[in-house]
Amino acid sequence: MASTKSSTETSRSASASASASASASASASASASASASASASAAKGADEAAGLTGLAGLEAGLDALESSVDQRTPRSETLRKKVLPPVFAIALVLVLWQTLTWAQIVDPYKLPSPSAVWSEVRTAWLQGTLFDYIWTSLWRGVSGFLLALVIGTPLGLLVARVRFVRAAIGPILSGLQSLPSVAWVPPAVLWLGLNDSMMYAVILLGAVPSIANGLVAGVDQVPPLFLRAGRTLGATGARGTWHIVMPAALPGYLAGLKQGWAFSWRSLMAAEIIASSPELGIGLGQLLNNGRINSSMPMVFLAIFLILIVGIAIDLLVFSPLERRVLRSRGLLGRS
């Protein structure tokens, strides 16, 4: 245990033994039976002089014993445990798919071979339209989502913090979440016509409730202790919202944003498939619809893959790292 390396170590162990045997020290000082107990009672008297180093040393020891250090998993392990399995699954699907088409078990008109889809990708790439498709939809999706963020955040805060607003529109807001946003396409077309604003309207109607509800859930889960602690520090009203409520609600808010993005993307695709018009340009939804009209299964598959890939990429590159970072900094991410 306490080895005597230096003089400070000795004084620390002396005062430690004083505290350990201090229940006996009062009576022991009277009897003064052994030199050890004599030194213990002396340590008590000298506690004031040696108090600083004794207490500091004791605390330093306790701190060192009880602190835990955050360890990040090494990159090679992440690669082995997180990247390899999905790559393997995808490869397996591709092999099965290719086998099915080679063996001609299914009609190639209904299930094009992976190579047919790949050549569709190549054609689009060589024509320079591949990124146009993606960009048209991605631009709409991202700007629509950001607009939903700007509207959904204050709305969620209002619902979470103002009792009357919550009673008035809280249930409607959560109800709206269960309404498939594709239902908004027909009215949006009738109200706004076949143009970009109709697309944005559908995105907003899909994403704003998600973002607002996520924030409400986040605020509801803020431990009351934080609010009390904030109030004693003087964080009331807007300062309390900014310094305490918003950061405390961040994990729930992020989950809402993630879902909001998924809803934005889905709503947009629904809108693009249904509402085709030359002025709208060709996004991924239109590409899918064109594939159907031209009876080109490779094009349909290409469109579906691109929609999937964009959705996954945004989640993987934006939301997952953000969420992990927030949770890790709060010690909420269990190491597995």
Added chain:
Amino acid sequence: MATSTLTKAEDRTAVSHAARIQHVSKSFGRPGAQQLVLDDISLDVAPGEFVTLLGASGCGKSTLLNLVAGLDAPTVGAIETSGRPALMFQEHALFPWLTAGKNVELALRLRGVPKSERRDEAERLLGLVRLSGAYGKRVHELSGGMRQRVALARALAQDSQLLLMDEPFAALDAITRDVLHDELTQLWHETGLSVLFVTHNVREAVRLAQRVVLLSSRPGRIAREWTVDIPQPRRIEDSDVAELSLEITEQLRGEIRRHGQH
């Protein structure tokens, strides 16, 4: 209060009390079905005084502390404090989205300390609780004792004249608690703060306080007071501490027994 310049101990003596609780009662519940939790409590805490409020569970000692902290209002009576008191909870209540240092800085910021001074002041306060190296540490990386010390530093950052403590060491292990008792006693000596410390631990009350106030339960009333003139530094195992603790425990047991008699 605006007079945040009142930081030195000699200035504090200009005020006759750090907290004045006058005939305070508190009831909870709907009108007609009200439960009286605190009954006619009057208590003064002098500047620089260390008072512990002692009582069994349900005696309303935490309620009283909340009233003094201004988190709740008394049903009857008045409470005066000089400025907004600092409050420490049983749970550390540190904000997990901030580092230890930033937690302290937030208190400074909310007090209106200019940005350029915050970092140095936070380092100084962490130094006071002997956590100079912990500025950049996340809350979950700290041990229970360290968290409470950061919480103490954050409370000190409020530069309040009155520190309210609601069983701040109850969740700690005995060794850590013992060390924090020493720490708190030393800080109290250095800063000249007034402390109102709530606990159900009799020995802890005697170990720390100049005055021990015993509350009876349901409703909470002041049952008795003891002045503790055992010189600091005390140890929780000292025979003087044990002797007085025994006397207070007997009285506390008597108070608790009364509740089983009907």
